[in-house]
Amino acid sequence: MNRFEYIRPATVADAIAALNEPAARALAGGTNLVDLMKYDVAQPSRLVDINRLPLKSIEITPSGALRIGALVTNTDLAWHRDVREKWPILSSAILAGASPQLRNAATAGGNLMQRTRCYYFYDPSTACNKRQPGSGCSAIGGVNRIHAILGASDSCIAVHPSDMCVAMAALDASVEVEGPDGKRSIPMSGFHRLPGGEPERDNTLKVGELITSIIIPKPDFGAHHTYLKIRDRLSYAFALISVAAALRVEEGIIQDVRIALGGVAHKPWRDFDAERSLKGERVGTQSFKQVADFILRDAKGQGDNDFKIELARRAIVRALEQAAAGTPQDQADKSIH
């Protein structure tokens, strides 16, 4: 681990001031950052320990939205009574990820800032454009079983590893940030980015900006939701494919639909055109297959991960069937129905 300066500010303003240098990093739960520092993948000049900031509350706003402080732990968020009742897809997605120990330390803001689990990104002896811009991508033509099938570029085929963010993408969350130029709100779909020619940039945060909270509108899906996660082990493994799906159906006709995919791209994958195409259609496997084909129309395998395209197709259909039936995937009993 490199040597760094350690600062523990008491206010958001002091934290932002301390973060205003390119190699400074905010420390919350540390479950990803400390890990990356041990590998010398992250080498911050300064750690700004934000754990004393007043960003730990979960509130329901007057409009019925959920406001999650950036420092709320994944555990507290997943088990919160209101979240379990009104935003169950979020609770389910969080409990599908990591382990209880990690969820006890990891925060909502930190989860948004998670970096890819690409093997080459984690191995400083290999070329990686995300870790060292311009050095090349070892995953292209390398071992790429876990890599992207949508939205990849010639410089990076890494995927974003979060489960929580997939549910937040489906629920139209927005990320509240504060920085040297003031406050702004970033829609979830615009927070993470595709790699393009700058895979070192995971998201659209600017230097010095700090996530303060995440806001999720009141949903309208009742029991018609699911978070379906397909992985190599039954538990404690990153998604090969995950699907957050929610439906609002009246008399067999789809009125509203959300489909977000994890494990497929550099960001949680929403396809608004695909969702629009499903509105007005009759609920059923046939329309679900059509929308799955549409979402995957530009999917491209890298060799080892070619199987993920068919896996994604089937997972989308299965997730929509679960949502339609009002039988969300159970995250303890992993049988898929």
Place this chain on the structure above:
Amino acid sequence: MNQIPHHPQIPIFLTINGTLHELKVEPWVTLLDLLRERLSLTGTKKGCDQGQCGACTVLVDGKRVNSCLALAVSRDGAEITTIEGLAENGELHPLQVAFIERDAFQCGYCTPGQICSAAGLLAEGHTPSRAEIREHMSGNLCRCGAYTNIADAVEDVLMPRIAAKEAAE
């Protein structure tokens, strides 16, 4: 960039197994290394040192965490419980007893982390099924594969508590 002193010493307080410690640590020292190397509390084990195996699990303010991923400075003021602190008045913790009775280990290296994790699970107050016990213990790997007996031991302690709690309600 600012010059960083070679060994900056940051003062922190930690209550470890009921005893208050006033310490000075470099900011890059993990809670795991502090416990093992500075305080000789070697019951907490270093397995992967990456948050993947759970051998380093301790309770921080009553909640189970991976001590390998916690910088000690960021836990200033916390109450830490390690495997050495679970027994009370010379009596083993019920989970320790259950692990012995169920032979819930082979080499024993993961055991302190398994037991601290199970202690965290007890405190979480969920009412899990067998499947949920397995899921909620999934952050602790056992390379000997003693999982069946581990789940039995946890169930032995957890289920009567749930039954007693439900009877009281």
